[in-house]
Structures are given as structure tokens and as C-alpha cells.
Amino acid sequence: MKTAWRHVYAWLVAAGALFAVLSGAFAMNREVPASGDWKVFSISGHWAVSAGVGLLMIGLAVGSLLAEKQLGVKPLGWMVLAGTAAEGGLGLVFGPASFSGMAHAILGPLLLAAVVAIAVMTSGRWQREPRFAQDRGWPSLLGLGRNSVALVVIQVALGAAFRYEVMGVMWHILMAMVVVIFLLALVVLITMLPPHPTLKPLAIALGVILFVQVFLGLTVVSIGSAKSANLAVAGLSAAHVAMGAITLAATVVMYLEIRRNVRRA
Numbered sequence: 001m002k003t004a005w006r007h008v009y010a011w012l013v014a015a016g017a018l019f020a021v022l023s024g025a026f027a028m029n030r031e032v033p034a035s036g037d038w039k040v041f042s043i044s045g046h047w048a049v050s051a052g053v054g055l056l057m058i059g060l061a062v063g064s065l066l067a068e069k070q071l072g073v074k075p076l077g078w079m080v081l082a083g084t085a086a087e088g089g090l091g092l093v094f095g096p097a098s099f100s101g102m103a104h105a106i107l108g109p110l111l112l113a114a115v116v117a118i119a120v121m122t123s124g125r126w127q128r129e130p131r132f133a134q135d136r137g138w139p140s141l142l143g144l145g146r147n148s149v150a151l152v153v154i155q156v157a158l159g160a161a162f163r164y165e166v167m168g169v170m171w172h173i174l175m176a177m178v179v180v181i182f183l184l185a186l187v188v189l190i191t192m193l194p195p196h197p198t199l200k201p202l203a204i205a206l207g208v209i210l211f212v213q214v215f216l217g218l219t220v221v222s223i224g225s226a227k228s229a230n231l232a233v234a235g236l237s238a239a240h241v242a243m244g245a246i247t248l249a250a251t252v253v254m255y256l257e258i259r260r261n262v263r264r265a
Contacts, residue, residue: 017108022239061081212243
């Protein structure tokens with residue numbers, strides 16, 4: 001599979017993975033009535049989508065392992081292959097029990113981030129020479145980007161733990177504040193750099209994604225506390241989960257671009 005086609009294929013897989021995250025978050029939401037057509041339809045739909053996306057992910061992973069020479073893509077291929085196997089096992093064998101269901105919900109966004117990373121690293125732009133920007137000092141952009149990725153992963157895990165009733169929502173809310181501070185700092189510091197064709201647009205996009213995610217989170221909390229229609233809360237909650245996965249993927253891409261384009265002064 002040529003690099004250009006693998007790039008397009010990776011974005012197709014990423015879109016499917018995002019839809020699988022969205023459908024899974026809706027299907028397993030406690031606000032969806034346990035009895036009735038909505039529950040049956042949503043779970044069956046999630047299984048069908050996940051099976052198709054899983055096959056696409058295996059194809060992407062195998063293609064990356066066999067044909068890709070770009071540094072860093074093959075490890076991502078192994079990650080996608082192993083993650084797909086684990087995700088399928090957790091979803092089909094163990095079912096929605098608390099810890100296995102939580103692990104399944106955490107792996108989905110991680111797989112999406114890995115697939116998006118492959119899509120970025122197989123793009124034509126990535127094959128060209130980077131345009132370097134100078135890191136102006138403390139805090140280091142590379143360190144801030146790396147820590148931001150770690151914090152978003154923790155936040156995704158805390159959100160899954162809350163949804164599967166492993167812990168309360170307060171930890172998720174507190175970590176959200178920390179994540180917002182780190183990501184806003186990252187966005188501000190990058191926009192303060194001299195104009196860069198890659199970093200600045202990515203920083204603006206990350207800021208917009210962060211705003212939407214915070215808005216969805218606040219909306220879910222407020223509507224949920226008001227005891228509104230179950231399906232409305234479930235839909236908004238699923239959108240919040242999906243946007244969380246997008247936030248993780250965008251933060252990973254931001255970190256990759258910082259590693260590639262930023263040098264210490």
C-alpha cells in the first residue's frame with residue numbers, strides 16, 4: 001500500500017474509530033433505558049460498527065508493518081494491531097462488567113489517537129523537511145506537550161471510570177480543570193511563536209476543540225442534574241466522550257508536531 005493511499009486509508013479508519021467510540025458511549029450509557037428498542041439497536045449497532053472498524057484497523061496495522069519505512073510508524077502499527085486485539089477481546093469476551101468495560105472504553109480513544117498519528121505521519125507534508133521554530137525557554141514546549149498527552153489520557157480514564165461507576169465524577173471534574181490549564185498554556189505559548197505554517201493552525205484547532213469539549217461537559221452536568229429526557233442526556237454524554245477522544249488525538253498530533261518542528265534556542 002503506497003504511502004499516499006495509506007494516508008487516506010488511515011483517515012478513513014480514524015473516522016470509523018471515532019464513530020465506534022461514539023456508538024459505544026451511547027450504547028453503554030446508563031441513561032438509555034435498559035429495556036426497549038433503543039438499547040438493543042444501539043448495542044447491536046456498536047458491535048457491527050466495531051467489527052468493521054476492527055478489520056480496517058488490522059489492515060492498516062499490517063500495511064504499516066509490511067510497507068512503511070517512515071521512522072515511528074511501525075511501532076504505531078504494532079500498537080494498533082495489539083490494541084485492536086485487546087479491544088475486541090474486552091468487548092466480546094468479557095462484556096460490560098465494570099473493570100473490563102472501563103478498559104474497553106479507555107482503549108477506544110487510545111486506538112483513535114494511534115490511527116490519527118499514522119495518518120499524520122504518512123501525509124505528504126510529513127515527508128518534507130520541517131520548518132523549525134525556536135523554543136523560548138520555560139516551560140519547555142516539548143515537556144508541556146508530553147505532559148498534556150499524559151494528562152488527557154488520565155482524564156479519558158477517569159471519565160470511563162465514572163461512566164462504569166468505578167469512581168465518582170468529582171475526580172473527573174478536578175482533572176478537567178488541570179487539563180484545561182495545561183492545554184491552554186500549550187495553545188498560548190505556541191501562538192506566541194513566530195508564525196508557523198503547521199504549529200499555529202494546530203494550536204488554534206486544539207483551542208477550539210478544548211472549548212467545545214468543556215462546553216459539552218458543562219452541558220452534560222447541568223442537564224443531567226436537571227433530570228431531563230434520558231436519550232437527550234445519553235446523546236450529549238456520548239458526544240462528550242467522542243470529543244474527549246478527539247481532544248486526545250489532537251493533543252497527540254500537537255506533541256508530534258512539536259517534536260518535529262521545535263528546537264531549543
